[in-house]
Amino acid sequence: MAAIWRQGFPIPAKRLAAALLPAVLLAGCLGEQSALLPPQRPSDGELAPRIGSAIQRASDSEHQRLLSAFGGEYRAPQVRAVLDDxxxxxxxxxxxxxxxxxxxxxxxxxxxxxxxxxxxxYVTRGLLALANDTSEIASVMAHEIAHVTAHHAVERAEAEAESAVVSQVVSQVLNDPVAGAAVQAGSKLSLARFSRQQELAADQISVRNISRAGYDPYGAGRFLAALGRNTSFRNAAQGQSGNDKKLDILSSHPSTPERVAAVTSAARQIGAPGIGEREASRWLSAIDGIAYGDDPSDGVVRGKRYLNSALRISFAAPDGFDLESARDMVIGVSSNNAQALRFDSVTLKPGQTLESYVASGWIDGVTTGPVETLEVGGQPAVLASGKGTDWTFRLAAIQAGSRVYRFILAARGAADPERPMRAVLDSFRTLTAAEAQATRPLQLRLVAADGDNLASLAGRMAVQDRPVELFLLLNGLERGSKLTPGQRYKIVTE
Incomplete structure (x- = not known):
């Protein structure tokens, strides 16, 4: 994947692609451990509800595309057992x-x-980490089932299948999520959404359904509130306001406060708080040890350093930069938003040299200067300068066999970002096989509070980005909450 450059500034492509991925048959709704089990079909041999063969065939294709776009299936037998139940x-x-x-x-x-x-x-492991009991995750699954049983997904699929515009969106988004996101941001996203009425209806159905199934109907409100807090947490990390949802998964839904109020009202019509099953211990035990954050094979950020176990490379961010990784790429932005970094990789054409590649027009609208030949991490490399309308660039390419690692460092105005680029290149190195194997995902772990307070437990988190706020988010706590001695809480560890 690659970053999207808008007015010379990189936008995290992963979030845009995630926001725009829903297609003809798909609509996103919220937001170490088993192979996909074969369906246990009812006597008529069909999955529920009855659907046309054309939609079934398209669904099979969509399933494979989803696996490809979202990192494949995550094997989690303990979680799967709870979800199946x-x-x-x-x-x-x-x-x-x-x-x-x-x-x-x-x-x-x-x-x-x-x-x-x-x-x-489908549910991402990122969503699983937010839930704190079985009633909360049951509300998510009930919401999705409601879309199916109420034929929302079929209605949306049929409406979009008739639109040539949406067919183009689907092709672009699924074949090249980043390019599709860049071109189709805005009005075309609305074509892949469930309607506001369908979302609210699915919420209402889910509350009634989890209650009939014996779960706490108030779990829906708690989880929707957690989604809202997650949005604010992520937006704040990007320098956006807590209400800026243009890249957020909830952008296709009615506002979170509106949904929380609606599902809470529906729960009150069923009974007072305290009814129904929550089974927090069962759910927390199931998710204990699941991976948290990015997969190292896609590239991960550890402090100021980026590591990719599949490519077996590593480099450090320039001083004052924050990095964010995605599949085979990383982007960084300086604290004052005056400079931006992008890294990815390409393959040279037969007979093409590094010098000719960089000089061939790497970035549209950027005129490159003389190319300097150098060595980086024991590999041949080139460095060049470039000038755009509003930005000054430093471009670097490092060759490792047929693969070329590309760095773009852009500075607003006429300031030459040569010094931070050379710092990045000086930090670049190839990981040994042992180092690559040792680069593992972070994990979600449960720890019992034993004389701890919020600060001390949050201090055990293997994250540097607002650990206290993340601890509160993961555990559904408010600032100032008191920890219960002996109770287990989620933390992120190496």
Whole structure:
């Protein structure tokens, strides 16, 4: 994947791609451990609800594309066992046709869940980490099932299949998520959404359904509130206001406060708080040890250093930069937003040299200067300067066999970013096989409070970005909350 450059400034492509990925048969709804189990089909041999063969074939194709776009399936047998039990109970208690649903956990830190008209349900491991009991995760699955049983997904699929514009969007987004996101941002995203009325209806159905299945109906409100806090946390990390949702998974939904109020009202019509099953211990035990954050094979950030175990490379950010990784790329922005860094890799054409590649017009609209030949990390490399309308660039390319690692460092105005670029190149190195193997995902772990307070437990987190705020978010706590001695809490560890 690559970053999207808008007016010379890089936008995190991963978030845009995640926001725009929903396609003809797909709509995102929210936001170490088993192979996808084959469906247990009812007697008529069909997944629920009954659907046309054309949609079934498209769903099969969409399933594979989803796996590719979201890092494949994440194997988590303990989590899958709980989810299977929850969905089985929801299906029996559901409104409309009772059927069988296939669950896939996606290996992505993005917080989201999806439904296909065929009854295929998808949830990212990023979303799993936010839930704190079975009623909360049951509300997510019930919401997706509601879209299926109420035929929302089929209606959306049929409407979008008739639109030539959306067909183009689907092709661009699924074949090249970044390019599709760059071109189609804005009005075309709305074509891939469920309607506001459908979302609110699915919320209402989910509250009734989890209650009939024996779960706490107030779990829906708690989890929606957690999604809202997650949005604010992520936006604040990007220098956006907590209400800026243009890149957020909830941007396609009614506002979080509106949804929380609606599901809370629906729960009150069922009974007072305290009814229904929550089973916090069971859920927390299931997610204990799941991966948290980016997969090292896609590239991860550890402090100021970027590591990619698949490419077996590492480099450090310039002073004052914050990095964010995505698949095979990384972007960074200086604290004053005056400079931006992008890294990715390409393959040279047969007979093409590094010098000719950099001079051939790497970035549209940027005129490059003389090319300097040098060695970086024991590999041949070149460095060049460039000038655009509003930005001054330093471009570097490092060759490792047929692969070329590319760095772009842009500075607003006429300031030459040569010094920070050379610092990046000086930090670049190849990881040994042992180092690459040792680069593992962060994990979500449970620890019991034993004389701890918020600060001390948050201090054990293996993250540098606002650990106290992240600890509160993961555990559904408010600032100033008192920890309960002996109770288990989620932390992120190496």
């Amino acid at each position: 929850i969905v089985a109970r929801l299906a029996k208690a559901g409104e409309g046709q009772i059927g069988t649903y296939e669950i896939t956990i996606l290996n992505s830190p993005i917080v989201n869940a999806f439904a296909l008209p065929t009854g295929r349900l």
